[in-house]
Amino acid sequence: MKIVFSLGGSMMCPDDIDDNYIDKFSRFLEEISKHAKIYVVVGGGKTARKYVNVARKFKAGEFFCDIIGIYATRLNACLLISSLNSDHSYPPFESIEDASNSNEKIVIMGGTHPMHTTDGVAAMLAENVKADLFVNLTNVDYVYDKDPGKYNDAKTYEKLSYDDLIKILNNSEMIASANNIMDLVAAKTIKRSSIKTLILNGKDFENLKSAINGKKFKGTVIG
Secondary structure: OEEEEEEOHHHHOOOOOOHHHHHHHHHHHHHHOOOOEEEEEEOOHHHHHHHHHHHHHOOOOHHHHHHHHHHHHHHHHHHHHHHOOOOOOOOOEOOHHHHHOOOOOEEEEOOOOOOOOHHHHHHHHHHHOOOOEEEEEEOOOOEEOOOOOOOOOOOEEOEEOHHHHHHHHOOOOOOOOOOOOOOHHHHHHHHHOOOOEEEEEOOOHHHHHHHHOOOOOOOEEEO
């Protein structure tokens, strides 16, 4: 079985580095890697947004802000790699091709190039390795029609078609380091290859295990 995780940077660095979460997540990865090939694409989170916001004050263009964000994702990926109980560490993979061909039992990478988020990278990686499951880990429990942190009447979706997800995302931001549930590149990629996709809270590891094992779980199924 092949599983690709898209790990939001806000999970690892909500404000400061959450070493406790990183440690728990790496233990979780090691456990499930005994029965599956694991790939993880790490986002930039607030680390990326802090740098990008300052770069914009210096009048940096969006392309260059994307480059800054990519470096932040790779920095977060380095932290996750360092937390694994491995005989050696390796630099985060910088291309989908190299990650796809890796013999590591847990393959970790960050961003690749501008104009899409690490969700897009993760979806394309899932497509390329013919993953059995693509799991998008966020800091909310479901996909909502709008930001639940800002709107009390945000609607919860337990199941969405690929097209319905794309409609929701069509109203989202496409600037560097935008904070969305997923990007359009990812949504269109999972649609064209009919990739089984789950979107759920990455902090509830028991719920996550249930989802991976095909049991009842809290989250959104895309398909």
